[in-house]
Amino acid sequence: MATPTTPQAPLGTQLSIAILGGGIAGLSTALALARQGFQDITIYEAAKGLGEVGAGINITINLARIMERLGCLDYARDRAVALEQYKVLESENDEQLTHVNLDYLQKDFGYPFLVVHRRDLQGAILKGCQSLPDQIKFQLHTALLEVDYTPTPEGKTRFKVKRNVAPPTDPENVKGAADKKAQEEDLDREEVWLEADLVIAADGIRSVARRDMLKKLGEEDHS
Ligand SMILES: Cc1cc2nc3c(=O)[nH]c(=O)nc-3n(C[C@H](O)[C@H](O)[C@H](O)COP(=O)(O)OP(=O)(O)OC[C@H]3O[C@@H](n4cnc5c(N)ncnc54)[C@H](O)[C@@H]3O)c2cc1C
């Protein structure tokens, strides 16, 4: 795996970056920023651990190229099925309507058409993030409650989270943690305001960050 490149942005080493949500978008953004040389990235995730939900996902050739660039394609490829062809059938009688041979993808573009379990796609990106622990930190079981989009005098953005007094930081080993009981009983939970130079909303379809942005703009959230 290639090492991160030198920061291209002048603020690369100083900018604190908060990523709200550790799904596919949040993890990919963290990994891409770290590989650009950003040093201070924290992922805030409501769940206690990452990556067990979903079904099959296509890794098309354009995604495969990006994943290779981020250094996380091999993990997914080892767990994927490469499609050789696909057929579209008439549901009434199984008559074949079209047939596409996918050999040309590898030949012309250098990547196969892969199908993986969503867990393994997220796992591949997560592994990439975990390989850069100095740059990317995890704050799990930490739920975003509110974003205040009015910048502080220092130009930072504040956001409020509910978290454990000591939030778990290992996405794969949270269940065995000694604070399991406290987590289950919701003891030792605190609400705190945090801040970062850059806040990236990746908290999914029911985004709290989007809700608050639209509220500030006086618009309705239709999701
Ligand atoms: C259960 C499930 C199964 C899916 N299966 C498939 C599939 O098989 N194939 C396919 O192509 N697509 C599937 N999708 C759709 C695909 O996963 C989504 O399009 C994609 O995950 C969107 O990425 P995202 O990072 O924006 O959001 P998400 O992956 O939803 O990530 C959002 C993250 O933010 C966290 N979060 C949410 N609110 C807060 C908060 N307030 N504070 C902190 N963290 C928060 C969530 O826990 C989550 O980890 C599935 C989606 C879901 C939910």
Ligand SMILES: *[C@@H]1O[C@H](CO)[C@@H](O)[C@H](O)[C@H]1NC(C)=O
């Ligand atoms: C994956 O690709 C196949 C073939 O193009 C398509 O039929 C299927 O709907 C795709 N699946 C997803 C989850 O996008």
